[in-house]
Amino acid sequence: MKARRVAVAGGGWAGCAAAVELARAGCDVTLLESARTLGGRARRVELDGRQLDNGQHIMLGAYSESLRVMKLAGVDIQSAVLSLPLQMRYAPGAGGMDFLAPRLPAPLHLLGALLRASGLAREDKMALARFSTTARWMDWRLNTDCSVDELLARFDQTPRLIQLMWRPLCLAALNTPTERASAQVFLNVLRDSLGSRRKASDMLIPRADLSALFPDAAAACIARHGGAVHTGAKVTGLAPLPGQRWQLTATGSALGGAPAGAAQSPRGAPWTAEFDAVVLAHGAPATTALLRTLQLDAAGEQLATQLEAFTPEAITTCYLQYGADVRLDIPFYALLDNPATGHWGQFVFDRGQLDAKQAGLLAVVISASGAAAELGQAALSAAIAAQLAAVLRRPELAQPSWSRVITEKRATYACSPGLARPANALPGQSSLAGLYLAGDYTAGDYPATLESAVRSGVAAAKTLLASKHA
Structure with a gap:
């Protein structure tokens, strides 16, 4: 049989995962990404001749589909x-704690970490043990979703444990403050990491830049299977065709060599191509904008309205360059953030321990960073440098030789209680039949993470392959 032609609009982690699955299944895949670099909201950027990421990430061993x-x-x-x-380690003398899980089978690794943890009082450790036991007894499920704050109060968690463990974990995983973060999604993350096998709770820190970590390899895989990857190619329009097929319009200077079957046009001019199915793998806002170009029926209008309800949350990463001899004692520390005192950073990473070419480079992460980003580049980087100097008791860190702040304003969406998330397949009898959704905002257990994006891309591909469009 002739291979079905499928377009994947969006070259983030969801789009790359979908395209890899489809290409390996024998589809004729065309992947289009508007940026020059694949990766979407987790990608490589070049700053002053340096190749960095648009945000420092941690993955988990529970990221089974990503791996x-x-x-x-x-x-x-x-x-x-x-x-x-698994660890939550603060710098010695910084008023935090030192929680480090030994390499033991689950759940002994958590028990060992709890017994050896310093900086926690007996009541804090008892509260943590109570949380784990109760959550397991509940099978990590709530009858009705609520905020993480409400969950922690219900489980009688101590203020210190909330400050040092639960709040930072919630911010890192959901990028949403505990007072408005979904308790059920938080429990899902804990279930598959702390509540699963020991290896699932391991923390995986990328050594390579985020585009090299998967998207670049995905592009090579797609090409090996006869597909095409076009960066600098923005999808600007969709039009339905008979038989639930779709015409796609895109623009971009890289489209001089358009996919086979595309309408011939001068380099940089819009081109069109017909496909048996299209996977929309942009974020919720860009997907909504594309849908709004169509004549939507009731089901389509309901979907567009649903996607418009997603509220963006920002993540900021501050890079600070010091001498090549500057090194942390461990690859990363948690930081006590306190905006009232100018302490915005929540985690600091020693990039030199991940990549020798980045010796002396520290990356400081601020989740749910809307307020921090308003300070501006100079003020925020100075505040973070001062925070590191004070917390790590190293005055020289107050004066980096170079610094840069990167804020991804739409890094994730606010993962609020009861948030309705759409399925990968659109209603078969609607005006959107033949379109599929892939992205971290689609239905699933996890918040807006790399794993959620990859799972969504794989699910979209499998749904498409099981349909008549493949």
Whole structure:
């Protein structure tokens, strides 16, 4: 049979995962990404001649689909990431704690971490043990979703444990403050990491930049299977065709060599091509904008309205360059953030321990960073440098030789209680039949993470392959 022609609009992690699955299944795949670099909201950027990421990330051993598709694309996982045991470690003397899980089978690794943890009082440790026991007894499920704050109060968690453990974990995983974060989604993350096998709770820190970690390898995999990848190619329109097929319009200077079957046009001019199915793998706002170009029926209008309800949350990463001899004692520390005192940073990473070419480079992460980003580049980087100097008791860190702040304003969406998320397949009898959704905002257990995006891309591909469009 002739291979079905499928377009994947969006070259983030969801789009790359969908395209890899479809290409390996024998589809004729065309992947289009408006940016020059694949990766979407987790990608490589070039700043002052340096190749960095638009945000520092931590993955988990529970990221089973991410690790699987990375391997399918040819990524050597052991060399691509640094694997560390579960930990929440603050700098000595900074008023935090030192929580480090030993390499023991679950749940002994958590018990060992709890017994050895310093900086926690007996009541804090009892509260943590109570939380884990109760959550397991509840099978990590709530009858009615609520905020993480409400969940922690219900489980009688101590203020210190909330400050040092639960709040930072919630911010890192959901990028949403505890007072308005979904308790059920938070429990889902804990279930598959703290509540699963020991290896699932391991923390995986990328050594390579985020585009090299998977999207670049995905592009090579797609090409090996006869597909095409076009960066600098913005999808600007969709039009339905008979038989639930679709015409796609795109623009971009890179489209001089358009996919086979595309209408011939001068380099940089709009081109059109017909496809048997289209996977929309942009974020919720860009997907909504494309849908709004169509004549929507009731089902389509309901979907567009649903996507417009997603509220963006920002993540900020501040890079600070010091001398090559500057090094942290461990690959990363948690930081006590306190905006009232100018302490915005929540985690600091020693990039030199991940990549020798980045010796002396520290990356400081601020989740749900809307207020911090309003300070501006100079003020925020100075505040973070001062925070590091004070917390790590190293005055020289107050004067980096170079610094840069990157804020991804739409890094995620606010993961609020009871948030309705759409399915990958659109209603078969609606005006949108033949379109599929892939993105971290689609229905699933996880918040807006790399794993959620990859799972969505894989689910979209499998749904498409099981339909008459493939």
